[in-house]
Amino acid sequence: MTGTASEVKFNEFYTEVKEIEKRDSVLTPKQQIERLLRPGSTYRNLNPFDVLQVEPDTSLEEMKKKYRRLSILVHPDKNQDDPDRAQQAFEAVNKAWKTLENEETRKKCLDTIEEAVGRTDLMLAEKRKKAKKEGRDGIPEDDPAKYKHAIYVLTMKLFADMERKRRELAGRDQEERKRKREAEIEEEENAKEQKEWQKNFEESRQNRVESWQSFQANMKSKEKKSSKKVKLFRPPKNKPESR
Numbered sequence: 194m195t196g197t198a199s200e201v202k203f204n205e206f207y208t209e210v211k212e213i214e215k216r217d218s219v220l221t222p223k224q225q226i227e228r229l230l231r232p233g234s235t236y237r238n239l240n241p242f243d244v245l246q247v248e249p250d251t252s253l254e255e256m257k258k259k260y261r262r263l264s265i266l267v268h269p270d271k272n273q274d275d276p277d278r279a280q281q282a283f284e285a286v287n288k289a290w291k292t293l294e295n296e297e298t299r300k301k302c303l304d305t306i307e308e309a310v311g312r313t314d315l316m317l318a319e320k321r322k323k324a325k326k327e328g329r330d331g332i333p334e335d336d337p338a339k340y341k342h343a344i345y346v347l348t349m350k351l352f353a354d355m356e357r358k359r360r361e362l363a364g365r366d367q368e369e370r371k372r373k374r375e376a377e378i379e380e381e382e383n384a385k386e387q388k389e390w391q392k393n394f395e396e397s398r399q400n401r402v403e404s405w406q407s408f409q410a411n412m413k414s415k416e417k418k419s420s421k422k423v424k425l426f427r428p429p430k431n432k433p434e435s436r
């Protein structure tokens with residue numbers, strides 16, 4: 194008897210998880226969550242290659258496969274005993290993949306790695322010169338593991354600097370947009386006040402005109418009434434003198 198579509202999907206998901214755990218036993222859900230949320234992860238996880246545990250020269254297809262494996266391992270549905278931390282780890286994995294699948298942002302990350310390698314080599318070259326002058330044979334970073342660690346440390350710093358600059362630009366952009374919006378609001382308020390003032394002025398002007406016209410009409414009416422009441426003065430007639 195065939196199960197429901199949701200049951201089939203769950204069985205496929207469960208089988209894939211078991212295959213992943215069997216193929217790569219060190220990448221258990223708990224270990225991955227701990228790795229992605231370890232102290233300093235805020236800066237460490239800025240490097241998408243580090244999040245997905247892939248080398249910079251790994252093909253995009255292989256990166257995608259690693260992303261799918263990690264996203265399944267740390268998915269909150271699989272880690273119901275610790276869903277909040279699993280969600281944080283899951284978001285870190287998703288963010289890393291989105292960064293790498295985009296050609297422009299992936300190139301920026303590769304350029305950052307390349308810069309870290311170049312600057313590390315220059316720094317170590319100076320360090321070797323100093324060691325030679327002091328009569329020392331070689332430097333600790335001649336060990337491949339320590340050399341790789343030196344690159345890792347500088348890479349993390351460069352990614353942190355890049356993130357800091359991004360936040361500063363975003364902050365300035367936000368402030369600029371806020372300033373523009375405040376100016377727009379002020380302009381809108383001024384226009385509204387001007388319109389209201391004009392409206393009140395027009396209304397008051399009409400009232401003034403009507404009041405003046407009414408005043409003039411009243412004055413004319415009073416003048417007419419006054420002219421009717423006024424009697425012309427006529428001097429008395431002179432009587433002839435009687436002698």
